[in-house]
Amino acid sequence: MLDHGTAPPAAAAPATEGKRPGNPLLRRKPVELLVAEGGKGEGGTLRRTLGMWQLTMISIGATLGTGIFVVLGDAVPKAGPAVTLSFVLAGLTALFSALSYAELAGSIPVAGSSYSYAYATLGELVAWVCGWCLILEYGVSVAAVAVGWGQYLNELLDGTIGVTIPDALSAPPGDGGIFNLPALIVVLLAMVFLLGGARESARANTIMVAVKIVTLVLFCSIGIMGFKSGNYADFMPLGMAGVSAAGSSLFFSYIGFDAASTAGEEAKNPQRDLPRAIMLSLIIVTALYVLVAAVAVGARKWNAFEGSEATLAAIMNDVSGQTFWGTLLAAGAVISIASVVLTVLYGQTRILFSMSRDGLVPKIFGKVHPKTGTPRANTVIVSLFCGVLAAAIPLGDLVDATSIGTLFAFALVNIAVIVLRKTRPDMPRTFRAPLGWVCPILGFGFCIYMMKGLGTSTWTVFGVWMAVGLVIYFGYGIRRSRLATATETASAEK
Secondary structure (H helix, E strand, O other), X not given: OEOOOOOOOOOXXXXXXXXXXXXXXXXXXXXXXXXXXXXXXXXXXXXXXXXHHHHHHHHHHHHOXXXXXXXXXXXXXXXXXXXXXXXXXXXXXXXXXXXXXXXXXXXXXXXXXXXXXXXXXXXXHHHHHHHHHHHHHHHHHHHHHHHHHHHHHHHHHHXXXXXXXXXXXXXXXXXXOOOOHHHHHHHHHHHHHHHOOHHHHHHHHHHXXXXXXXXXXXXXXXXXXXXXXXXXXXXXXXXXXXXHHHHHHHHHHHHHHHHHHHHOOOEOOHHHHXXXXXXXXXXXXXXXXXXXXXXXXXXXXXXXXXXXXXXXXXXXXXXXXXXXXXXXXXXXXXXXXXXXXXXXXXXXXXXXXXXXXXXXXXHHHHEXXXXXXXXXXXXXXXXXXXXXXXXXXXXXXXXXXXXXXXXHHHHHHHHHHXXXXXXOOOOOOXXXXXXXXXXXXXXXXXXXXXXXXXXXXXXXXXXXXXXXXHHHHHHHHHHHOHHHHHHHXXXXXX
């Protein structure tokens, strides 16, 4: 339920808030402190320049892209024509979690997204684990999206000038190449936009989002002419297990809606606008996903999707009998997928900014350039890391790793809603998820169900990633945490 006014100041924190004697792993950061620190970094502050429209475009920009342009080709062979149900299943999972995100974003409007929500409710160790999952979610998804961008760039070059970038320079090791140069280039281009400032990046993203929506509408307009009802005859050839497996992979397509919550410290009125932006973007994206998937499967037999790259462009060519429409769609996809790289990279830098301010990662990630109001060093470091990752790792491995990190973080957000309602029932909320505790419980359950659909290798990668994260926390973060140093200072003064 939305409150159309601006939220009043948060109620005073209980005396015990943030103090968990006996176990430093359970120490919580007071909500009031999180909000009071909003925008503050080393050497400068972030600038509040984003309205609801820009926040919605950031969320759509981060969500609508590779999931439909590229990953659809990997999902259809798992589910068959029932891939439309897979999108609905993934969308339902995202919806319940989005309701929890919207509630917390209206209550705790900060840049750290679910990391900050966990810090305020579940304690420092869980917050670190959540933040570490977000690094996997955002950082690896930037790389995955960049790989998909390179596939459509080749399609565009082939359709316009008749040449393509050789596999050696357009595919990573393991996919027949040496180094994926296009993937690195698109990440570096996004980095340049981000260094110019949040407002400038948001303007560029809005233009690119408009292009991608027009591109998908164009696909549906052309693709529907090749629609054959017989392609739906064997609707669920691999059963519900196939639908679930495809849905788990396709959840990658929905990870971006929480990007709006990472802009909490650069929004003009975050408590009012963040919940609206999150919900509006999810509705628009889900509708487009289901529509495009339905048209795509109707225009091509499901078992012809196997190994297909630049899937939508190929379908356009087949239906129209000419390469012009496929080339036009490839051009739109190149612009569209670039916006995902831009907005997801933005989200990653803001999460690391929050973690740095709390002392859990090095200070360099929290330094703000006084002229642009952006975490410049943070942006450069993250961009170079993601660019190299995109150039060296195959797309399929990146997609599933991103999905499991996202689902785990979303599960924690649903728990955080329940905990905050229990511990701070009187805290003002500009949005409240409906049906009491039903929505966050369903959100948590759907996330666990989708995680079970991912393969053993993905779980192995996730386990290794978590182990590395815990080593870093216990070797660095636990001692340098600002809450820890504040507690030690207070004890010394006594």
